[in-house]
Amino acid sequence: MRYYDKLIFELSRPGRSGYSLPDMPKASLPEPGSSIVWRQTPLELPEVSEPDVVRHYTNLSQMNFGVDTGFYPLGSCTMKYNPKINEEVVALFNGYHPLQPEETTVGIQSIYDFMDKALAEITGMRHFTFLPCAGAHGELTGLMLIREYHMSRGDAARTKIIVPDSAHGTNPASAAVCGLDVVVVKSRPDGLVDVDALKPLLGPDIAGIMLTNPNTLGLFEKDIKQIAGLVHGCGGLLYYDGANMNPLLGVVRPGDMGFDVMHLNLHKTFSTPHGGGGPGSGPVGVGERLVPFLGKPRVSGFHGNFGVILRACAYILALGKENVKLAGRLSTLAANYIKESLKDCYKLPIPSVCKHEFVFDGLKDAGDVTTLDVAKRLLDYGFHAPTIYFPLLFHQALMIEPTETESLQTLDSFIEVMRKIAAEASENPGLLHGAPHNAPISRPDETAAARQPILKYSKV
Amino acid sequence: MGTFAYFPHTEEDIRVMLERIGVPNLDALYSDVPDEFIRKEDYDLPSSMSEDQVRAWFESMAARNTRLKVFAGAGAYDHYTPSVIPYITSRSEFLTAYTPYQCEISQGTLRYIFEWQTMICALTGLDVSNASMYDGPTAAAEAMRMCVASTRKRNTVVASSRLLPNVLEVLRTYSRYSGINLVETSDVAEAVAEGTLDLAGVIVPSINRYGIIESHLGLAQLVHEMGGLLVEYCDPSALAVVKTPAEWGGDIAVGDGQSLGIPLCYGGPYVGFMACRSELMRKLPGRIVGQTQDAQGRRAFVLTLQAREQHIRREKATSNICSNESLMALWCTVYLSLMGPEGMRKLNSICYENSHYLKRELLATGLFSDPFEGREFLKEFVLQPLCDVQKLQQALLDAGFFGALATEEGYVSFCVTERRTREEIDALVKVVKELAL
Numbered sequence: 001m002r003y004y005d006k007l008i009f010e011l012s013r014p015g016r017s018g019y020s021l022p023d024m025p026k027a028s029l030p031e032p033g034s035s036i037v038w039r040q041t042p043l044e045l046p047e048v049s050e051p052d053v054v055r056h057y058t059n060l061s062q063m064n065f066g067v068d069t070g071f072y073p074l075g076s077c078t079m080k081y082n083p084k085i086n087e088e089v090v091a092l093f094n095g096y097h098p099l100q101p102e103e104t105t106v107g108i109q110s111i112y113d114f115m116d117k118a119l120a121e122i123t124g125m126r127h128f129t130f131l132p133c134a135g136a137h138g139e140l141t142g143l144m145l146i147r148e149y150h151m152s153r154g155d156a157a158r159t160k161i162i163v164p165d166s167a168h169g170t171n172p173a174s175a176a177v178c179g180l181d182v183v184v185v186k187s188r189p190d191g192l193v194d195v196d197a198l199k200p201l202l203g204p205d206i207a208g209i210m211l212t213n214p215n216t217l218g219l220f221e222k223d224i225k226q227i228a229g230l231v232h233g234c235g236g237l238l239y240y241d242g243a244n245m246n247p248l249l250g251v252v253r254p255g256d257m258g259f260d261v262m263h264l265n266l267h268k269t270f271s272t273p274h275g276g277g278g279p280g281s282g283p284v285g286v287g288e289r290l291v292p293f294l295g296k297p298r299v300s301g302f303h304g305n306f307g308v309i310l311r312a313c314a315y316i317l318a319l320g321k322e323n324v325k326l327a328g329r330l331s332t333l334a335a336n337y338i339k340e341s342l343k344d345c346y347k348l349p350i351p352s353v354c355k356h357e358f359v360f361d362g363l364k365d366a367g368d369v370t371t372l373d374v375a376k377r378l379l380d381y382g383f384h385a386p387t388i389y390f391p392l393l394f395h396q397a398l399m400i401e402p403t404e405t406e407s408l409q410t411l412d413s414f415i416e417v418m419r420k421i422a423a424e425a426s427e428n429p430g431l432l433h434g435a436p437h438n439a440p441i442s443r444p445d446e447t448a449a450a451r452q453p454i455l456k457y458s459k460v
Numbered sequence: 461m462g463t464f465a466y467f468p469h470t471e472e473d474i475r476v477m478l479e480r481i482g483v484p485n486l487d488a489l490y491s492d493v494p495d496e497f498i499r500k501e502d503y504d505l506p507s508s509m510s511e512d513q514v515r516a517w518f519e520s521m522a523a524r525n526t527r528l529k530v531f532a533g534a535g536a537y538d539h540y541t542p543s544v545i546p547y548i549t550s551r552s553e554f555l556t557a558y559t560p561y562q563c564e565i566s567q568g569t570l571r572y573i574f575e576w577q578t579m580i581c582a583l584t585g586l587d588v589s590n591a592s593m594y595d596g597p598t599a600a601a602e603a604m605r606m607c608v609a610s611t612r613k614r615n616t617v618v619a620s621s622r623l624l625p626n627v628l629e630v631l632r633t634y635s636r637y638s639g640i641n642l643v644e645t646s647d648v649a650e651a652v653a654e655g656t657l658d659l660a661g662v663i664v665p666s667i668n669r670y671g672i673i674e675s676h677l678g679l680a681q682l683v684h685e686m687g688g689l690l691v692e693y694c695d696p697s698a699l700a701v702v703k704t705p706a707e708w709g710g711d712i713a714v715g716d717g718q719s720l721g722i723p724l725c726y727g728g729p730y731v732g733f734m735a736c737r738s739e740l741m742r743k744l745p746g747r748i749v750g751q752t753q754d755a756q757g758r759r760a761f762v763l764t765l766q767a768r769e770q771h772i773r774r775e776k777a778t779s780n781i782c783s784n785e786s787l788m789a790l791w792c793t794v795y796l797s798l799m800g801p802e803g804m805r806k807l808n809s810i811c812y813e814n815s816h817y818l819k820r821e822l823l824a825t826g827l828f829s830d831p832f833e834g835r836e837f838l839k840e841f842v843l844q845p846l847c848d849v850q851k852l853q854q855a856l857l858d859a860g861f862f863g864a865l866a867t868e869e870g871y872v873s874f875c876v877t878e879r880r881t882r883e884e885i886d887a888l889v890k891v892v893k894e895l896a897l
Contacts, residue, residue: 001565005759008575008797019803020542021878027813029701029805030836037673037836039701043801044582050544053797057548057572057790064568066556074558081466082556085511090725092522097530097538098727100862101853107524108726121504133594133728134783136770144637173770173780177605179638182775220492251490252497267783271466275787276569277559277747278592279729297637298629301535301597301716302727310518317517320508323464329486330467330474336489337477353483353492376564385562390771407468408476434755439564444760449752453741453764455588456578 003440004059009457011056012046018053063440065384067273071410073338075357075387075399076168076216078246078268080331083318086272086311093310098302108306111313115283118316122324123245123262124255125285129294130304135243137299138263138282139174139210144297145261145290146208146237147178152293155235158207162236164193166217166391168243171210180207187393191217191350195226202234212241213257214248214355216391216399218335228258237261237290242282245269246403247332247356250324261286270312281308330404331356334411338402341415345422349394356403362396369425371396373432377424380438381417464508529884531818531856531863533840533875534669535596535624536727537719539697539807540879545721545794549787559747559783563762564754569786570761573749576789579796583699584713585706586735591747591763592784593732596693596716597630600663602734602745602779603691603714604631607661608640609778610689610743614660616641620648622668623693625868631663649679652686659688666694666702666715671815671840671873672832673702680709689740695719696733696792698838700804705735712736721795722788731788742768745779807878811839814876814885819843821889822874825896827852831871842871847895859891 032038048056072079096105112130119128132138143161150158161180163171165187172182183201188194193211209231213221221227231238240254240262246269248254254262266272267280274280281304286294319327332355339348339358346360362371375385375398387399402411424431436442474486483489490498509517530538549555553568560566560573573591580589593599604617619631621644628644635642641658645651648662662683667673676692683690691712692705697719705713717731718724736744742765750764770777799807819841822828828843845852845864849872852864864872876885 003567003758007571008793009578017800017802018542018544018798019800019806021540021803021806021810022881024810024813027806027809029809029812035836036677037675037703039699039703040707041585041704043700043804045579045799045801045804046797047800047802048797050798053794054544054548056797057794058551060568060571061548061551061553062568063565063571064553064557065562065565066553066558068552068556072558077558079558083466085514087550087555089515089518092518093525094541094723094725095527095530096525096726097528097532097724097862098536099532099534099865100526100528100726101857104526104528104857104862105726107521110524111521118505133598133785134781136780136782137594137598140780144633147637169769169771169774169777170780170782172775173773173777176775176777177634177638177780220490222492222494224497225494250503251499252493253499256497256499273555273787274558274783275785276554276557276566276790277786278594278783279731279785279788280783298626298633299598300630300728301595301626301730305728306726307729314514314518317506317509317514318466318511319464319505321503321505322508323467324503324505326464326467329489330469332489333469333474333477333481333486336481336483340481353489355489375562379562379565384558384565405466405468408473436564440567441564441754441758441760442756444563444754444762445752446762446764449750449762449764450767453748454751455574455741455748455764456581457574 001063001440004063006056007457008046008048008056011048011052014047016047016049018048018050070382071406071414072384073386073400073402073414074384075401076243078401078403080271080403081405082271082273083315086314089314090307090310115309115313119264119283119285123285124253125262126288126291127294128283128285130283130309131300132263132282132284133300133305134278134280135263135265135282136170136174138284139170139241140177141284141297141299142239142261142263143174143178143180145286145293148293148296149290150207157205160205161207162201162209166215166393167210168212168216168241171241191219192221193227195223199230202230206234206236208237208239210239210241212244214244217350217359218354218357220355224257243268247328249328250326251328255287261290266308266312271315272308272311279305279308281305327404334402334404334406337411338400338415342418345419357399357401359394360398361394363422363425365426367425367429369429369432371398373435374421377421377432377435379436383414383417528860528862531861531874531876531888532865534865535626535716536724538724538877538879539719539721541721541723542798544798545791548794549790554787554790560763567761570749572790572793574761576793577749579793580733580735583696584735585704586713587738588741588744589735590744591749592786592789593734593746594785595730595732597627599714599732599734600627600693601630601634603712604634604640606712606743606745607689610740611660611687614658616643616657616659617661617663618643618645618648618651619663620665621646623665624669627693649682652682655686659686661689661691663691663693666692667698667838670832670842671837672835673837676708701808711740717788717792720792722791729785729788731785731792743778746781746784808838810878811876814880815839815841818874818876818885822892825892827892827896839877840873840875842867842873845872852895855891855895861888863888
């Protein structure tokens with residue numbers, strides 16, 4: 001990776017162009033002055049040639065790290081390998097308009113049907129909607145279904161939702177957007193939901209509970225059966241946040257644990273690329289009693305992110321019934337292997353067996369070295385950083401999730417580097433404070449960025 | 461083991477790892493899970509396919525669809541995708557990257573988002589853009605929420621009933637659960653002028669569901685007098701030539717970036733955009749990229765103003781959006797770089813020429829009347845059919861055309877982009893003429 005300083009606007013020269021359009025010399029628009037509906041202000045876009053564009057974006061790409069570049073031990077993000085065949089099949093479907101009559105999209109409808117059945121089988125749900133475009137969008141949709149269910153029963157007072165303190169930030173945010181009040185339930189010292197603290201929260205105003213299982217500490221909520229019984233007993237429903245579904249892929253089905261509604265992140269568990277922050281896809285599955293409401297919340301424009309759904313479908317076909325049973329197990333194997341290999345130099349607040357991810361609370365022998373320093377130093381060694389400062393239960397949280405697509409050699413070299421960084425922390429902490437040293441840029445001034453925001457390019 | 465291409469583990473690797481952990485087998489890693497929840501049976505899924513079989517499976521599915529010449533729009537437009545775009549967006553460094561939280565190794569993503577934000581501001585005329593939303597309709601829903609959040613204690617949003625049907629549907633969904641009072645009306649100005657509403661905002665289309673470019677003369681002033689914000693729903697491709705939200709005096713612009721070079725792909729992935737005046741910057745949902753300097757004083761880009769976002773503010777965040785449509789924003793950014801101001805103008809000229817030609821020819825068949833005579837349109841228009849709509853649609857389908865989309869009001873709509881040749885248009889008209897006989 002090397003630093004490249006240009007913005008596309010700085011390559012612009014008046015009169016240059018990179019477009020290719022059919023030649024229609026007579027085509028013209030009315031004069032801007034002929035009606036008030038036409039644009040008056042000149043449009044400031046770059047004027048660049050096709051080779052300029054290709055070289056510019058190629059140079060930009062070379063300042064980026066991706067799964068194909070190296071290992072992402074990024075907790076709760078499941079950065080597994082993105083198979084290449086998945087990309088190729090999408091091109092077969094590019095030309096279809098979303099409003100085409102169904103009799104002209106028979107193959108597309110079959111793919112949706114296949115995915116509905118496959119995801120229902122994998123999760124123990126009855127049916128899925130594919131409209132949500134990402135995980136948080138799925139959460140919102142799922143909560144809408146819960147509200148719809150209660151409203152249909154005239155149970156309008158159920159406007160509170162229980163969320164554990166260890167939950168992903170999207171959970172409370174989605175609840176708020178759905179018009180629900182968030183009630184936080186605390187975790188016990190062992191990291192699991194405190195069932196005794198949960199009991200007094202339950203009542204006729206509770207719409208349900210949002211859980212991710214395993215939770216964000218990578219711990220399986222083993223009291224889930226009791227929790228499900230209690231929440232159902234008070235008339236509430238259980239939402240499963242599928243962000244942490246990967247360790248259960250091929251092992252445990254959320255539907256079997258008593259969950260009524262859930263989302264999946266196809267861009268996590270089902271191998272579709274993250275694209276620098278999307279597009280994702282967050283299909284929502286429901287159990288029997290929510291099926292009648294599944295089509296009701298119209299949460300996106302057409303049929304969801306079909307291109308992403310296609311990629312996930314290709315992954316499921318390649319995985320098949322044979323390999324699906326290994327995916328979750330191998331991801332759990334990798335996480336426990338790293339945890340056991342590093343717990344002598346990083347603080348492990350909860351020592352029990354983890355699932356796909358686990359959390360260190362910083363270095364054992366930290367001095368003035370922070371989790372941020374460790375994360376930035378990892379970049380120098382060619383690894384992405386873990387998720388840091390989340391969950392909020394620990395001050396120096398380093399959340400590590402390796403996935404099942406990393407080899408033992410990769411895991412070993414990551415472990416070696418983490419141990420080396422631990423040694424550097426005591427021998428030469430300055431090296432860590434100043435990291436990264438080998439990235440395209442060093443640490444930027446984020447305070448200045450927020451204090452005096454520069455959010456678009458303007459000519460000097 | 462070792463026979464599936466995506467899992468690198470050999471039997472020996474697994475043995476070494478289990479030994480380090482101190483457990484006898486893989487299932488022992490799930491000893492904390494109650495046994496009743498461990499799935500013992502096989503999953504009812506197909507057997508693992510080879511890559512060649514996967515390809516063949518999708519080819520067989522694709523063969524069951526019918527490729528049509530698209531003469532429809534309604535929020536998804538058949539514009540050409542320059543081949544440069546998929547080459548750039550399929551680069552692994554962009555495609556397989558995570559959200560750019562680790563800015564030191566994400567300058568590529570951060571820079572193109574900064575460029576996207578700049579281009580969205582150029583198209584809309586507004587000051588600030590975010591990094592993207594899911595699609596146009598959800599961007600409109602977020603704008604509705606932003607109006608309520610920005611005007612404090614005001615809870616009514618007036619939406620024009622001439623917005624695209626799918627935009628209205630998503631607005632209804634979001635308002636239903638968040639308790640926003642959504643008022644749909646064909647006469648926005650009249651509803652606002654009555655002055656009886658606790659008005660937070662007004663959402664109007666730049667180009668409406670009939671393809672007509674709307675005039676919003678005086679609307680911004682009226683909405684502001686009543687204490688609300690003006691949101692305009694736009695086709696960004698058309699904004700190169702139609703009056704911008706800023707020129708109408710609007711506060712927020714939203715829409716779908718699909719018309720900027722993103723393939724139809726049966727409805728997604730597309731990308732929503734959202735821009736606003738600088739005063740509203742801290743109420744803008746989603747990620748925003750800002751410019752700063754690194755420790756050596758070099759220009760650098762970071763995610764900024766994160767105090768608005770869900771991972772910091774949780775239930776008090778402006779929005780729950782986390783993953784957006786970053787890679788699709790790159791599609792549009794590369795597209796606009798290639799097109800430039802002149803390309804965008806020329807593109808719109810061709811659409812204008814093509815669509816006006818088709819409309820004239822269709823009217824000449826005598827099978828339609830023009831319900832909106834004299835109103836300016838760009839690439840999409842509706843006609844009042846004087847013939848059997850189903851017969852018309854079937855005849856077009858049989859000839860390989862997708863057009864004459866029936867609207868709720870009983871019109872049929874057509875859209876003609878630069879991709880439709882004069883021969884294709886003439887062929888479509890010929891099919892219609894044969895119906896007249």
